[in-house]
Amino acid sequence: MEENTSRYIIDEISKEHFIGEHYFMYVCKGIVTLYDGIEYIELHAGECCIARKNRLGRYYKRKVDGELEKVILALDETFLRKFQEKYAPPVLKFTAVQTCTRIKPNELLPSYIQSLLPYYHHGKITDAFAHVKREELLIILLQQQPELAGLFFDYGTPQKINIEAFMNQNYKFNVSNERLAFLTGRSLSAFKRDFKEVFQETPNRWLVQRRLKEAYFLIEKKFQKPSDIYYDLGFEALSHFSFAFKKQFGLTPTELAEKRV
């Protein structure tokens, strides 16, 4: 049933929290909430945004009247380079730092999305149509928000950034150390070395500690259920969460939840 409600161009958005390409997401029905480690952005029917590449994030889907429908287009580097070569749009400076950039309401977009729907078969569009349709989208977006060019046509890799700030924003995302290293503009070994300097800990150990600390807080003070929070904190399995929690605090998460009542 999920296939009918989500339409993608090129690839399905990764289950992973790492955003490898720029994505355009348009919500037709239902509500999609995007989380970038700091804030939640709610997209209601008719709203859309750009999720920028080389960031971490996740999204939650919520049905409204039993319905959820969204259109997601990947704007990959190959496509963007071709577009830039063909149309040579002015590249303005893009200053916003957020992972998700809202697209302002635009009279062309709803009919553009409508025009897209007939081209889908089994949730995909053939490459040829995908290409021209994405060109059309980009023209619409750039006409309204030309500064987006600075975001789209920046092909550089992430710059060396502050590890402490980055980790505190992103510890809830479950990605490999290699990704974390890339996103902070470092080689794997440089990342590990710098990490140790900042936190006096190895990345994995610190991550687990940080997540467990947050879990303890959420269970004790916010009355949250272990099974509701483990995934949002970056644990992949409840089993591991429970085990790690007990090892850290001497009691299982549910024991803490019961004690607190």
Place this chain on the structure above:
DNA sequence: AGCTTTAAGACGGAGAAAGG
């Protein structure tokens, strides 16, 4: 020097099995 790669051993994590 400073940084990166390599290799072996340690240990964390995902999933199966068991328990409530």
Place this chain on the structure above:
DNA sequence: CCTTTCTCCGTCTTAAAGCT
């Protein structure tokens, strides 16, 4: 059913050697 325990495999850590 949901939660905890167990176990084995894969990944990470660590130390040492290789680049530039």
